[in-house]
Amino acid sequence: MLLSLIYLIAISAEAMTGALAAGKRRMDLFGVVIIACVTALGGGSLRDIVLGHYPLGWVRHPEYLAYTVGAALAATFLAKRLQRLRRAFLWLDALGLIAFTLIGCAIAREAGHAPAIVVIAGMLTGAFGGVLRDVLCNEIPLVFQRELYAVIALLTGVAYLLLLRLGVAENATVLICLGGGFAARLLAIRYEWEMPKFVLP
Amino acid sequence: MLLSLIYLIAISAEAMTGALAAGKRRMDLFGVVIIACVTALGGGSLRDIVLGHYPLGWVRHPEYLAYTVGAALAATFLAKRLQRLRRAFLWLDALGLIAFTLIGCAIAREAGHAPAIVVIAGMLTGAFGGVLRDVLCNEIPLVFQRELYAVIALLTGVAYLLLLRLGVAENATVLICLGGGFAARLLAIRYEWEMPKFVLP
Amino acid sequence: MLLSLIYLIAISAEAMTGALAAGKRRMDLFGVVIIACVTALGGGSLRDIVLGHYPLGWVRHPEYLAYTVGAALAATFLAKRLQRLRRAFLWLDALGLIAFTLIGCAIAREAGHAPAIVVIAGMLTGAFGGVLRDVLCNEIPLVFQRELYAVIALLTGVAYLLLLRLGVAENATVLICLGGGFAARLLAIRYEWEMPKFVLP
Numbered sequence: 001m002l003l004s005l006i007y008l009i010a011i012s013a014e015a016m017t018g019a020l021a022a023g024k025r026r027m028d029l030f031g032v033v034i035i036a037c038v039t040a041l042g043g044g045s046l047r048d049i050v051l052g053h054y055p056l057g058w059v060r061h062p063e064y065l066a067y068t069v070g071a072a073l074a075a076t077f078l079a080k081r082l083q084r085l086r087r088a089f090l091w092l093d094a095l096g097l098i099a100f101t102l103i104g105c106a107i108a109r110e111a112g113h114a115p116a117i118v119v120i121a122g123m124l125t126g127a128f129g130g131v132l133r134d135v136l137c138n139e140i141p142l143v144f145q146r147e148l149y150a151v152i153a154l155l156t157g158v159a160y161l162l163l164l165r166l167g168v169a170e171n172a173t174v175l176i177c178l179g180g181g182f183a184a185r186l187l188a189i190r191y192e193w194e195m196p197k198f199v200l201p
Numbered sequence: 202m203l204l205s206l207i208y209l210i211a212i213s214a215e216a217m218t219g220a221l222a223a224g225k226r227r228m229d230l231f232g233v234v235i236i237a238c239v240t241a242l243g244g245g246s247l248r249d250i251v252l253g254h255y256p257l258g259w260v261r262h263p264e265y266l267a268y269t270v271g272a273a274l275a276a277t278f279l280a281k282r283l284q285r286l287r288r289a290f291l292w293l294d295a296l297g298l299i300a301f302t303l304i305g306c307a308i309a310r311e312a313g314h315a316p317a318i319v320v321i322a323g324m325l326t327g328a329f330g331g332v333l334r335d336v337l338c339n340e341i342p343l344v345f346q347r348e349l350y351a352v353i354a355l356l357t358g359v360a361y362l363l364l365l366r367l368g369v370a371e372n373a374t375v376l377i378c379l380g381g382g383f384a385a386r387l388l389a390i391r392y393e394w395e396m397p398k399f400v401l402p
Numbered sequence: 403m404l405l406s407l408i409y410l411i412a413i414s415a416e417a418m419t420g421a422l423a424a425g426k427r428r429m430d431l432f433g434v435v436i437i438a439c440v441t442a443l444g445g446g447s448l449r450d451i452v453l454g455h456y457p458l459g460w461v462r463h464p465e466y467l468a469y470t471v472g473a474a475l476a477a478t479f480l481a482k483r484l485q486r487l488r489r490a491f492l493w494l495d496a497l498g499l500i501a502f503t504l505i506g507c508a509i510a511r512e513a514g515h516a517p518a519i520v521v522i523a524g525m526l527t528g529a530f531g532g533v534l535r536d537v538l539c540n541e542i543p544l545v546f547q548r549e550l551y552a553v554i555a556l557l558t559g560v561a562y563l564l565l566l567r568l569g570v571a572e573n574a575t576v577l578i579c580l581g582g583g584f585a586a587r588l589l590a591i592r593y594e595w596e597m598p599k600f601v602l603p
Contacts, residue, residue: 028547056454
């Protein structure tokens with residue numbers, strides 16, 4: 001299935017962004033690997049724990065850990081080149097965000113949850129790996145402050161449910177949402193679309 | 202049931218305090234909404250995850266999310282007025298603390314847990330939404346440092362179990378604990394009752 | 403069983419180290435007790451939540467909470483003397499790390515998980531109580547930055563599985579791993595063995 005392939009690309013890309021974030025905080029290789037795994041697999045794990053959906057993905061498929069650990073170690077070796085590839089990273093990260101979101105929605109929908117929970121499951125999967133990464137790096141989570149990210153995950157989840165309800169086939173729905181969500185995220189980066197800030201003195 | 206009504210007031214009040222806390226950290230509206238939901242629903246979610254009590258409250262009742270999101274957005278519009286209403290907030294927050302605690306105790310007791318676990322379930326429900334809020338806001342949790350808060354939740358839980366064991370009816374027990382816990386919390390705020398500090402140089 | 407006795411010593415020791423860490427952040431007695439419980443019981447709780455292994459240890463055995471609370475309160479009274487006993491603490495903490503790790507591996511193995519998950523369950527049990535403590539104390543987790551700690555837990559888990567696969571009896575395996583892991587941790591402290599750092603400018 002298309003989503004499975006994109007999933008493997010996405011966890012590798014997210015692991016690399018996690019490893020680079022760890023490198024900015026002087027962590028050792030163990031810390032780098034843990035932050036990478038949390039970034040790549042933490043959103044899906046949080047979704048499964050919140051929904052009581054056991055076993056977690058990487059517990060059933062330990063090979064996912066091999067991908068993330070491998071990607072994290074590769075990132076430490078290639079760090080200087082990767083920083084020059086910043087644009088490629090943003091693209092991979094955007095693809096990962098949407099793929100994670102759609103996978104999260106599909107899992108919650110198959111488990112029979114209400115529409116609001118399906119959308120939230122997608123958003124947790126897509127955006128909360130980064131939240132856990134930022135908590136472990138002792139930062140206020142980026143997604144609460146920067147350009148549209150989790151909101152695009154939410155909108156992608158809403159579109160996914162709407163299209164299915166309109167009778168669009170599942171594969172077509174996934175492709176449309178993948179394309180639309182990806183485009184929306186790239187536009188958000190390019191034009192620095194942000195949510196209104198709420199600043200209290 | 203009385204507790205259900207108070208619960209809805211309490212999650213709205215806690216969502217508003219969460220939104221105001223987010224506003225002090227320059228978050229965007231998405232961050233505000235997430236921090237509000239975590240503050241209002243995080244304690245109960247943590248309790249359910251720790252006890253393996255699925256589905257979580259808001260997963261079964263997604264309308265709770267609508268209340269917290271609505272309260273959070275209302276708080277951003279009314280922020281200036283709400284700051285003048287600081288006393289009303291402290292009262293609502295105190296009511297929420299005790300209501301959450303009693304609901305947490307009742308759920309753990311119905312699940313047949315030991316008395317110590319019932320009391321802890323109440324305390325997690327009452328006080329740990331605020332702990333999760335502070336972790337996401339990158340702060341040392343307030344309840345570990347300020348006036349009696351979680352301790353009042355613990356004492357309320359103990360009183361709840363004692364009264365039930367003495368044969369007092371459940372409704373009467375809830376009302377007595379609600380009144381007593383609420384009064385204790387207001388007294389703690391007014392006279393700045395604190396736990397002894399443990400300071401290591 | 404030997405591991406059970408060592409477990410009780412280990413949770414007491416870990417609770418004391420948690421209490422001392424809380425004391426350095428001006429927490430009140432409630433905060434001290436919570437940080438102590440999280441340090442001592444948080445790693446095992448995280449393992450059980452990740453594996454869906456309910457009820458959690460301390461929910462089934464609330465007396466564990468009594469040990470950790472007692473040890474935490476004792477630590478606040480004896481704080482000055484304990485700081486002189488720094489070496490004894492490091493030894494107890496090392497013993498706790500290995501005992502926790504072996505218990506975590508044994509639980510995951512009995513539940514029939516894959517070897518990689520068994521090793522990770524041990525590492526979560528041994529090292530992630532400290533990670534949760536540091537997150538609550540608003541610090542970047544120590545184990546991501548200092549001498550070999552979680553890595554020794556990982557290696558201990560690998561040795562445990564290898565010895566069992568080679569047909570060594572379970573008791574002998576536990577004793578060998580306990581001795582070897584303990585020695586490795588003490589050597590890591592003495593000679594300041596560290597993982598390579600990954601520092602990104």
